[in-house]
Every structure is written in structure tokens, then in C-alpha cells.
Amino acid sequence: MSPPLLRRARDAGLDVAARHADAVDRDARFPTEAFAALKAAGLLGAMVPRDFGGEGATLADIAAVCHELAQHCPSTGMIYAMHQIQVACVVQHGQQSAWHRTLLERLAAEQLLLASATTEAGIGGDVRSSSCAVEASGGRFRLEKNASVISYGEAADGILVTARRTPDSPASDQVIVAVLKDDCRLEQTVGWDTLGMRGTCSMGYRLSAEAGIEQILPLPYADISARTMLPTTHILWASMWLGIATDAVGRARAFVRSEARRKPGATPPGALRLAEATTMLNQMRASIVGAVRQYEEALGDADRLTSMGFAVAMNTLKVGAAQTLVRIVEQALLVCGLNGYRNDSEYSVARHLRDAHSAPLMISNDRILGNTANLLLVHKDTMGLFG
Template sequence: MTIQTTRPGDAPVLDRATSIEPGLRALIVAGIAAAHAEAVDRDGRFPAEAIEAAKAQRLMGLTVPVALGGEGASLATAADVCYALGRACASTAMIYAMHLTKVACIVGHGIGQTWQEALLERLCREQLLLASSTTEGQGGGNLRSSAAAIERDGEAIILDRAATVISYGAEADGVVTTARRAPDAAASDQVLAVFLKEDYALERLSGWETLGMRGTRSFGFRLRARGRPEQVLAVAYPTIHAETMTPVSHILWSSAWAGIAAGAVERAQAFVRQAARGAGGQMPPGDAQYGKAASSLRTLRGMIAQGLDRYAAAGEARALGSLDFQTAITMLKVETSELALATVSSAMRACGLAGYRQDGPFSIGRALRDILSAPIMIHNDRITANLAGTSLLATVPASLRD
């Protein structure tokens, strides 16, 4: 193993032969993310130091097969990394979770395609950061509908897309985007395409002045891209969405949210201990809220573990597209986002005014503002309404569905 450093305080730069466990590397990155988290939130800036550290620790290709230059880590390991980052900086954790979701789509459905495999090798070699573009126009969070289409221009393909948001789009090395298969295709007839920075131009359409998750810099952009037909994955997007996009994103997002909640619970624990010491051992009024927060955090982590087990079992049984699995993995996002919010809220109540304040070591303000994004990042009401419609159709005889 070779470890190189550039300046004192920088994260170690690892070569491909590293044997350091991903968990330890994640803690190194989390330490750097935590040191800059306040500035990232205050200034609404990209967490450049943390992402550079993740690249130095070779975490960008964490789940890419070893044969293609990656680390070959499991989804469970990736979830642990997102959890560790979430405890330090919510924006860093969410950026990393979105990146790994795009990587998972390419690994899961691009292996066997020469261009896609070469991309994965380059991603690992150069530690590229991939952004996601799956929403556009008035459709908002409807990932299963696209307005812009892939068009042919001689031997090239082009795409002109007005994206509602492209998180960290200006800082990414590439964009993975949905689009209609062709100009005459239905909105639901989608493909997934990968464009690298040299393939596209971005024109900013909207800002990102939000309560939390400020460092994701999720501006709206007009994306104008030009590439080769091979940059479109051969597998139709509905399959990618069901088998990889939804389960991986929901597991990794949930892990990032659990990390945010864990950071808040740790602050609540520290406050309760200090208050008890100052009162001669008498527990403060917020002790019950701390107990509630700690209990709900354990439940939250258990739900994620169950989601990982369910995903592995469905994959082995080739049942990723089944209604039962899709319902469970979709509801994982709804349930964990709500529980994470409740956990952070309980942690703030445990700290009382010390948690409500923006200054001081026990402030829960940033965690609360960040976690408020969880239920509306693809709105829970939209998800449950769509599931209700799907379940209803599944129980109605085909002859009566017209």
C-alpha cells in the first residue's frame, strides 16, 4: 500500500492497492466534512473539501467491481459510509448517496456494454463525481415521466432538457439523466443516459436558497448534451428504476438521514449528561425526550437493515419487480424520512433552549433544517398516492381496469 499526502491536514491519498477498510476511510472523510459543515451550511456552498477527501480515499468507486478498478464493496458498506457522512455533514452525505445511486445504475445495467465499462474504469481511475437529473419541467418529482427526448444528429445523439434540479450539477464530472427514448416516444418510455462534463453545457435556470441541505446546490439547469448512442444504457429505464434506482436510492438516502439523526442524538446525549452533572445527578426535564430519540434512532437503523436484507433476498429470488418488494422498498423512504425527522425533533426537545439556539455546542438547528428535506425530497404524499393507485389496480380484475 502507498499513502501520499500533499499538505499537512490533507486526507491521505490512497493508491489502488490500499487495504484500509472503507469504514475507516469514511471516518477520515467525515472528520473533514464535519470541520467544514458549518461553513457549507452558512454559505450555501459545495462541500469541496469533503468531496476531495472522498476522492483521495478512493470512495467514488466504492461499489464498482474490482475488475473495473473499484473497491467491490457491498450496498451495506455503502450505507454505512453514508451514515458516517450524515453524522458529520448532511449535504456531503446526500451528494455521496446520489452519486453512488447513479454508479449502481451503471454497474447493475451497464456491465457488458463497452462504453459503460470504460466509463466505470475511468470513474475509478479519476474518481469522478456523477450527478443525477431525473426531474424536469412541471412534472417535479415524477421520475417516471420525461418531456425531453434523445434525438439523433447523424451518428451522434443530442438532448436538450430543462431540469427542475440537478444537485451539485455545476461541480459534477458527469450527469446521469432520464429522457424519452425518442421524440415520438411516450413520456413513460424512458432511457437512462450518461454524459461526461465534456459532453454538455449547463445554463442555470433557478436558485437554491433553502432551509437546509444548502450544500447540495440543487439549482435548476438547462442541460444541452451531445454524445454517442452507446452512452444510453441498453436496458429500459423502467427496469433500472424498479431494480436499482428506487431500492438503492431509498436505502442510501435513509442511511444519510439516519446519520443526521444520530448526530443530533449524540448532541442530546452530551447535553443530558452535562445537565445531570451540573444538577448533582438529577436528570433534566428533557431526559425522557432523549430516551425517545435514542429509541427511535435504533428503530430507524433496524428499518434500514431490513431494507438491505429485503433487497438482497429479492435479488436472489429475481423478484425485484414484484409488487410486494416495490411497495416495501418504496415505503422505506416514507417511513425512514418521517422517523428521522421525529428523532431529530425529540433530540432538540431533549436539549431545550440549548438545542434551539443556533450557537453553542448543543445546537440542533442545522440537523433539523437538513432533515426537514427528507419527507419532501420526492414528496411522501406523492409516493403514498402512487402506491395506493398501483395497489388498487393490482387487486382489480384486468377486465374492469378500462
């Protein structure tokens, strides 16, 4: 019997990802070593059902892995989360298709890494609209997409691409196409020299693909997004952000303890802020656990997964987790003071702070709040204290 997922993730995180995290951040490079370790540990295909050679890991399992990895290298944790979001879409919506069943088998056997291409130049960050379209002919299709972001695109073995169903379809009538590395060509258009999350290598590309029409997922993108992509994105991102916050609070705690040992009998000045940061950390953890439970209870119920109340709950998780992460890391910085500000200190939270500020921008909090506001105009919350 293989070791538990979390133990394997901890080994890969501590032994490999942590050792290379500074270099990944400094050079804005893909965490090659960490993903070699994750592949060797069989963690990329963990969510694939056992019938297809995977481990049948639950979303809660994967969330725990994201949390663990992010404590050692946030870029590794984020890439792992984004990969598993794509895997979840294939698992939940591809099993009725022979081509996608084979893809699931390959994901487990070969530990393929999946990326996504949902954003598009000229759309303004609205992933629910596409200007590019699938052009089908004779059982094949062609696709050209000017993608403003494809994270770790050059390192990926496959990319799930959104596009209009046909050239005559409206912008919102979208499908997801799974293209493998041999099916497509990437021409970089935008670089990636950023404040944080530098190792995700989220460059822009002009993507050209040609493959068989059987590679198009059967369900419309709107349904896949509501039932799977939106909730898994918000849950796994929040879990990864919790990992950043956990490590930042851990460093602040270690600093306060060192101060207490240095001045026995006196409460260190940062102890109060540490208590406040710990409270926020526990609240953040509880919100994620609640969201995972809500999603797992709704699995298989399309009406529940596409309900306004469910969308509001998932949107609230994302916005709240992104905001809380920044506040927690800022508190940790104040606790550690100059030692937290320095890059060469064991108590440094400089990288944590830079990475944390990506959270409100990844699917803009303002955009999500705007969508939530529109939902709240017609949604009546009837939930009691315990559901």
C-alpha cells in the same frame, strides 16, 4: 491492503467534512474540501467491481459510509448518496456495454463524481415521465432538457439524464443517457437558497448534450428504476438521514449527561425524551438493515425486484425514515432546549432540524404514499412475521 471503507469515511468526515460543514451550510456552497478528501481516499469508486479497478463494495458498505458522513456534514452525505445511486445503475446495468465498462474503469481510476437529471420542468416531479427526447442521427444524439433540479451539477464530472427514447415515444418510454462534462452544457435557470441541505447546490439548469448513442444505457429506464434506482435511493437516503438523527441524539445525550453531572442524584427533565428519541433511532436503524437485507436477497432476481411487494417495502422505508427523522430531531431539540436552538452552542441541532425537513420533500412523501396506495389496491401481503 487499504484501510476499511468505514475508517476512511470516518477520517474524511471528522477531519474535513465536519470542519467545513457550517461554512457549506451558511454559504450554500458545494463541500469542495470534503469531496477532495473522499476522492483521495478512493471512496467515490468504492462500489465499482474489482474487475474494473474498484473495491466491489456492497450496498450495505455504502449505506454505512452515507451514515457516517451525514453525522459530520449532511450535505456531504447526501451528495455521496446521490452519486452512489448513479454508480449503482451503471454497475448493475452497464456491464454489457463497452462504453459503460470503460466508464466504470474511469470511475475507479479517476474517482469521477456523477450527478443525475431526472426531474423536468412542466412534469410536476414525476420522474417516470419525460418531455425531452433523444434525437439520434448517424451514431450520435442530441438532447435538450429543462431540468428543474440537477444537484451539484456544476461540480459533477458526469450526469445520468433521463429522456424519451425518441421524439415520437410516449412520455413513459424513457432511457438513461450518461453524459460527461465535455459532452454537455449547463445554463442555470433556478437558484438554490433553501432552508436546509444547502450544500447540495440543487439548482435548475437547461442541459444541452451531444454525444455517441453508445452512451445510452441498454435497459429501459423503467426497469433500471424498479430494479436499482428506486431501492438504492430509498436505502441510501434513509441511511444518510439516520446519520443526521444519530448526531442529533448524540448531542441530546451529551446535554442530558452534562445536566446529570451538574445536579447529582436528580434525573434531568430531558432524560425521558432522550429515551424516546433513542427508541425511534433504533427502530429507524432496524428498518434500514431489514431493507438492505431484502434488497441483497433479491439481487439478480428481476421478478422479485420488480414485484409490487418489493416496491411497497422500499416506499415504506423512505416514507417512514423521512417522518421518523423529523420526529427524532424535534425530540432532541426539546431535550436540549435553548442550547439546541442556538446556532453557537455545542448542543445545537438547528442545522439538523433544517436539513431534516428536506426528507419528506425529496420525492414527496405524498406522491410516494399515493403510489403505494395504488399498489395496495391489487397487492396482497402474504408475509409472515419472519418473511
